[in-house]
Amino acid sequence: MxxxxxxxxxxxxxxxxxxxGIDRPIAVTALSRSVKLEPEATLRCDTALELARMTRDMLEPAARLAMPEKGRLTAVHHASAYVCRNRNGADDGKISEHARGNxxxxxxxxxxxxxxxxxIARPEASDLPAAFQRxxxxFACLYxxxxxxxxxxxxxxxxLHLDILERNGGFRYCR
Structure with missing residues (x-):
């Protein structure tokens, strides 16, 4: 990394x-030399690696095309990384992938x-910011x-929730 x-x-x-829990957690503060991750995020290495690759390969180039007037991407802000909880903060049910650092x-x-x-990118919106969000x-589903x-x-x-939960047959759930 x-x-x-x-x-x-x-x-x-x-x-x-x-x-x-996480066997070997890491605290991530930047996704590249020029893009910070704010606030610091506790994650598994695999999760951080996919986010860094996506930022380098897709996020930065797409943002430059769609929103050149905004200048260079300097930070990705997150609302939640590792936290011990069930899915969607429910009182019971399956454990969240956040609770595993995924x-x-x-x-x-x-x-x-x-x-x-x-x-929310409205399907009928044809401006570049909406195209960028879509x-x-x-492309997040590629990572x-x-x-x-x-x-x-x-x-x-x-x-935008992103996780690396392994599913049977390599299935990806993208909505």
Missing amino acids: STLGVAFRPLPRIDEGDGC AIDLSSLEFEKGIVPMS SLNA FRTVLSPGSDAAHQDH
Whole structure:
């Protein structure tokens, strides 16, 4: 990961019981030499690696094309990384991939000239920011196995959920 410019430090093993924890967690503060991750995120290495690759290969180039007036991408903001909880914060049910360090929720992107929040891209919208959001939702599926776009359900109205949950047959769940 250091060859990608990812800034991170190893953390002690996390074991909160009930399936929550990460064997070898890392604290990530940057996805490349020029793009910070804010706030610092506790993740598994594989999750951070996919996010760094997606940022380098797709996010930065697409943002330059769609929103050149915003300047260079300087930070990716997240709303949630590692947290011991069930899916969608429910009282019971399946444990969240956040509780294993496999997930991150992106809330906004920071550019030299402003912040762009994750938003619901209306199908009828034909402007470049809407095209960018739809592109981001789609290309995220090339890197992550679960992508829940803003507006995909009631729990994901204002952020982009990304996780690396392995499924049978390589199935990817992208909404």
